[in-house]
Amino acid sequence: MQVTTKQFTDSAESALNDAKIQANLLGLYGGFHQARLDASAATPDWDALQERGRAIKAHTIANLDAYLRMAMENVHKAGGNVYFAKDANEATSYVTSLALSKGVKTVVKSKSMVSEEMSLNERLEEAGIESVETDLGEYIIQLAGEAPFHIIAPAIHKSREEVSELFEDKLNAPHYTSIDDLAQEARRQLREKFIAADMGITGANFIVAETGTLVLVTNEGNGRMCTSMPRIHVAITGMEKVVPSIEDMGIMLRLLIRSATGQRISSYVTAVTGPRRAEDEDGPEEFHLVIVDNGRSRLLADPDLREALYCLRCGACLNACPVYRKVGGHSYGWVYPGPIGAIVSPMLTNLSDAKDLPYASSLCGACKEACPVKINLPRMLLYLRHQLAEGDNYPQHRTSTAKERLAMKVWRMAASNSFAMSTASKLGRLAQPFMPGEGKNKGGSSPLSAWTRHRALPSLASRPFRKRAKDHDL
C-alpha cells in the first residue's frame, strides 16, 4: 500500500472537516468500545485472562524462531507449503507467480491486513488476475478504491447511503435503502466469484505451531468459503501470529473476539490444517502458508518495541482512542491506524516520514487501558518520540530541528533553578517550547491562531506560588 504517513496533518484536517466521516466515527465509542467493556465485565477473571494472554504472547515472541519452525514442520506434515517472505515484495511475487503458474483467473480474498501491506489486489490485477474481496467491508472499500479505515471494520466510515450509491455506481444495482438489501446484493455478486475462483486467499488470526493449524475469525462465513471452495488456498500472515498450542489459541480467541466486537464468539471460527486429505470430501488441493516479515524483525530486534508484536489486531485501541475517533483511519497514511498503527506503521515503513504519528497522541492511555494483552502503547509512543527528538537508537531518524533542540535547552536551563524560572516566566520564555509560536504554517495561519481558535490563552499570575508560600509560613 502506498505510504502517505507524511501527510498526517493535512489528512487529519480533511477528516475533521468531513461531516460524514465525523458522523460515522461517532458511533464507535458507544458501539464497539462499549461492547468490549460489557463483554469483558461479563467474563469472570478477565484480568487473569489478559495476563495469561500476555504471557503467551511474550513467551512466543521471545522464542519466535522456534515456534515458526515448529509451525512450518507441522504445515509440511499436513501436506501444505510454507514460504517465508522477507518483505511485502517477496510475498506478493510468491503469490502472483503461484497464481500464474497454476493458471488462476479469479481469486477470492477474505480479510487480510498483511495483504494490504503487499498491495496484493493491485499486483494480481496487474498480472491479469481478478481479485475480489469477500468480506463485506473490504468489498465496499475495494469498490470505492480506498484503504481500510479500521482494522476490523474497514468500511466503518461509510454510511448506508454512501454504500448504496457506490453499489448503484459500480454494480448497476438498484437504489437500496436497507442494510439487508445491500448485503443480499453483495452476496449475489460474490457467490458467482466464489464459484468461479481458482484460488482463495485469506489472512490468519492465529497459526497454531503444534498442529500447523490456521485459525480464522469472521462473522460472515466468507473466510470459510475462501478456505474450502477454490482448488488452491493461500494464507498470508505476519510472523507474529503464531501461538504455541491449541490451548493457547483458545485463550487468545476469547481475548480477541471480546475485545474486537464484544461477542463471546464470532459467528464463524474456522480452523484449517493443510489441504484436503485423501479421505476428505472437499477442500483445496493445495495449501500455502506465506509468513511475512516486512519490517517485523525490526520490532523484534528492539526490546523497547518488541511488545508491538503481541498485538492481536483486535482494534480495541482504535475505538478507545480519542484521536482516532476524530481523525479516522486514513489519516495515519498506511495499513494500520490508531495507537498501534502509530507504532507499527512508522517501524514497518519509515520512521522519519511518519514522524507525526508518535506525536499524534495526547498520551491519555486509553489504548493501554483497552488492550486485551496490556500492550503499553503510550510507553512505545514516548520511546519513538525520544528517537525522533534525540535519535539514541535510530540516529538516522532524528528529525528534530536545531531550533527545537535549542528551544528545549533554553527551557531546561530556565526551569532548572527557581530564580531563573521566575525570571524566565516573566519573559514568557518558560512556556515557549510548549506554546504555539507566532511563526507561519504552510497554510498561512500561525500555530497561535490555530490554538486560539478553540481556546483562550491563560495569563501568568502576577505573584507565583513560590512567593505566596511565605504567606502560608511555608
Place this chain on the structure above:
Amino acid sequence: MAAATSPVRASLFVTCIIDQIYPEVGDSTVRLLRRLGVELDFPASQTCCGQPAFNSGFWSDAKPLARRTIELLQHDKYVVVPSGSCASMMRVFYAELFHDEPAMQQRIASLASRTYELTEFIVDVLGIDDISAYAEGETNQNKRKVTYHEGCHLRRELHAQTQSRTLLDSLPNVELTEMEQSEVCCGFGGTFSVKFPEISGAMLNDKLKYAGETGADAITACDSSCLMHIGGGIAKNGMDIQPQHIAQVLDDALTG
C-alpha cells in the same frame, strides 16, 4: 491512617503550572491539607518535574530536571502533588526515564512509594472518606452543582478513579453531576495541543459539550493543565461554567 495519632508530614510539590499560572490552587491545597492535620513543607527550590521535555522526546533535557526533583525530595516524608499528571511523572515515568541508570532506581522507587496525587493522599494515606467532617464553622449550605473531568494520567497511570469522587460525594453542599465520557481526554496533552491544535480542539469541543449538558456551575479535575485547556475553551465559547481545581472545590466547600 496515621491522621489521628502523630501528624502526617508531607512536602508539597506544587507543579510549575500552579506556581506560575494558578497560584490560588496552591493556596487552597495548603489550607486544605492543614485543615486535615498535615504538617506541610514547601521545598523552595522546586521547579518542574521535567514532564514537558520527557513527553516531547527530549529525555536528555528532562533528566536534569527529574534528577534535581528526586534529590530535592530525598527524605522520609510523603510528597503531595495537586496534579495526577505530575504525580505520574514522578511515580511512573521517572523509572522509565532513568531505565539506563540502575543506580538511580532505588531513589526513584523510594520517591515513587511516597508520592501521591492530592485526592489519593487524602483518601489512601490520611484515610479520609468523608471530608465534610473537617468543615470549619458554618459552611454555605447552598448546594453547588459540580461536574468532574477525570484526568488521563490520574486514571490510567495512577489508577485512581474513585478517590476524588468519594471526596466530592461526601460533601453535603456539593452535588456531583457526572458528565458523559468524563474519562475521555480533553485533548490537551501538552505539546499535542500545540502540534495538532485542530485535533485537540475537536476533542476539547466534545468535552465542553458534555460538561455543558450537565448544567453544572463548575467543572473540576485533579489537574490544572486539563483545567487550563478546558477553561480556555469555556472562555472562548463564553460558557457559563467555572473551571476549578478540586483543591479549590474542597477548600471552598469546607469554608463556606
